[in-house]
Amino acid sequence: MLRARRVRARGAAALVLLSAMSAVLTGGAGVVDVAAAMSAQAHADSAADAVAHGTAAFLLGDADRDTLSIAVQAGSPCDTDEQDDSGAGPACRRAVAAARTLAAANHAVLRRLLVGPDPRDMREGRGAGRVLVEAHVFVARGMPINPGTCPAQPGSGSDLCWAEAWSAAQGAG
């Protein structure tokens, strides 16, 4: 009877210890994961800002900027999600290339770039005006647990693997 009680006590102690260690390990993994998520989100926000502002700054110095401005005011898309953006002219392609370069320099992946007309200049007879740049980027989150399951590119597999951010820039004036 005494032996049975001792075995029961040992079993209960082992169960408590196992539960406590599991809680500590789960909590530790959770803390590391939250830390990775926080830093990846901050990184993604910075990268989106850098891409949006950088592309807007690039377009300020582009020779075909007025053509692009008139084209997007007329409804021709300059959007990486569109199949055909040739109507927006060569400045659009250069803007996308500049955005991709900036995203790569910030260790991010460009998901979407959209160059549209600035609503402040959408008036009858205004002609070429300022443009609005919207950038959508992804940054790898660096999953601490089982990172091998993450896809190499965003947009497929678990969204937990990538932090995403969006930013926009308008021409000054």
Added chain:
Amino acid sequence: MRARRGRAGEHGSQSVELVAALPLVGLILLLAWQCIVLARQQVEAQADARELARQAVLCARAAPQPRLADVDAGATGSVLSGSPPGHADLVRVEVRLAPTSVLPDVTFPTDWPLAPHAVVVMRREPC
């Protein structure tokens, strides 16, 4: 008599186990707290780098180069800024903060691989 001694011995061993496990649990909790502190510093480094880069690309060439203390008064660390090779139109700002330690008698060097560190690359705005 023997049964009572056996039960007392069992209680004693459980107390010893508890005393041995408590520092371990405390250490694990401190490590988790350290992780949170480093994550907050990482976010701080990212925000500092973004702000410094944003100021560096503005068309104000006569203005002095912004320092870390100007954008984050309480931060200690180093800032490296310049252009990436072959890209004079870009500005690269790298911020490395001195990691704060919550572990007793433990200090981390600034070049520690897990030290808060952020890099932001932005394009110079035309003048």
